[in-house]
Amino acid sequence: METCSEDGCENRAAVRVYVPWADDRDVCTAHARAIVQSEGVVAEPLDDAADNWR
Numbered sequence: 001m002e003t004c005s006e007d008g009c010e011n012r013a014a015v016r017v018y019v020p021w022a023d024d025r026d027v028c029t030a031h032a033r034a035i036v037q038s039e040g041v042v043a044e045p046l047d048d049a050a051d052n053w054r
């Protein structure tokens with residue numbers, strides 16, 4: 001299982017975020033919802049987590 005790449009977060013990574021000013025990374029849904037508030041960020045659910053994201 002892959003975990004969220006945010007510091008100190010132990011949640012399962014469920015979403016890949018494409019950040020124009022940083023590396024792409026996999027994060028949990030909670031972090032993804034926060035990150036996508038920033039302009040230009042694209043979030044894509046990982047295949048096995050689409051049900052949790054929608």
Ligand SMILES: [Zn+2]
Binds near residue numbers: 009027
């Ligand atoms: Zn997280």
